[in-house]
Amino acid sequence: QKEVEQNSGPLSVPEGAIASLNCTYSDRGSQSFFWYRQYSGKSPELIMFIYSNGDKEDGRFTAQLNKASQYVSLLIRDSQPSDSATYLCAVNMGGGTNAGKSTFGDGTTLTVKP
């Protein structure tokens, strides 16, 4: 079992719809959770981070974290064609010698159709 798993995709939604991206992780000691967007051939860029259980909203993006279920999700409301990219979930395993080390999922490719 991979440490961080994402729904394999690809995911296709019509413009204006809600896109839902999911991620599960295996290490219960995980402390920080990140969503990155990566356009083809480019480096990842941070979309959202979340540390506490519950929802965190930033514009059209909402991150949801449930540590009991070891689950983190990203909702994109009013999806736009420019949101078409691969979304990477990353989990940080904590402080000490692991501080800053993050484990990434394989990504989910989202296509938003006009």
Added chain:
Amino acid sequence: DGGITQSPKYLFRKEGQNVTLSCEQNLNHDAMYWYRQDPGQGLRLIYYSQIVNDFQKGDIAEGYSVSREKKESFPLTVTSAQKNPTAFYLCASTPDRRASGNTIYFGEGSWLTVV
């Protein structure tokens, strides 16, 4: 502007050759990382360094070497022992080596192809 500069952007390696990818950051970040990304896959950690003159192996360190002689610089050498080096290489940094909630800042990446 502050950021992470990787060079070269594209590099071709012949069989049996060592190549070095450069990574420089002017963000004054403590920790630096090298990740490898294969097509359709996520990022895998090669090496990381939390402080000058110290570095640790990541998940796929075999066939790679690094150095951290200066805070700003973290070059990665892909040695001839790395049998399948064709990939997209990403250098990254985080501000505080002690914190778990660090945002990762990425360079623009280097494409390495074996010819």
